[in-house]
Amino acid sequence: MKGKRNVFLVGPMGAGKTTIGKQLAQILHLQFVDSDQEIEDRTGAPIDWIFDIEGEDGFRKREKDVIAELTQKQGIVLATGGGAITEPDNRTYLAGRGIVVYLETSLEQQVERTRKDKRRPLLMASDNPEATLEELNQKRDGLYREIADIIVATNENSIKSVANKIVAQINEG
Ligand SMILES: Nc1ncnc2c1ncn2[C@@H]1O[C@H](COP(=O)(O)OP(=O)(O)OP(=O)(O)O)[C@@H](O)[C@H]1O
Ligand SMILES: O=C(O)C1=C[C@@H](O)[C@@H](O)[C@H](O)C1
């Protein structure tokens, strides 16, 4: 694994970081960690509550602490939150401490996959989730690419086949 022992999944909401990350960790016999889940566990509150009470800034501070700490682990598959890469320190840690995989997805799939979930207050607050997702993609696509070692499209593929594709690309590298 290129001398690196961690795999970090980045990409937008609904790309499948959490779902594919769990599968990938099983295949690679690594521990699975999800930064959104970790933030909720540490705070003792769901993400929409954190956004309501502390605002997005409060959430990003918590996310920064969690990414700084989790990326110091060895042997993990980490599913990051869709906006984790907006913080420069997070990008530095992710790029420097593991293999970064960017999961790319069409806007249509993102809309479909994010329809029912409370972990995405940025979409819940929007009366046009598609436009919000597109706007975020425009701002963030370059940041995902900036730190990606591997880019994998998830559109047409099952969760298992995306995970297998990632493993193949890691082994090639
Ligand atoms: N390749 C795929 N094929 C079909 N469904 C998928 C695929 N990947 C993910 N999904 C489904 O899409 C939904 C969203 O996926 P997931 O929660 O893993 O996205 P995420 O990238 O972790 O998003 P977030 O950034 O909001 O945490 C889930 O219901 C999941 O089962
Ligand atoms: O794209 C984003 O900014 C977010 C994605 C989710 O994973 C969560 O981290 C949260 O809802 C914010």
Ligand SMILES: [Mg+2]
């Ligand atoms: Mg997720």
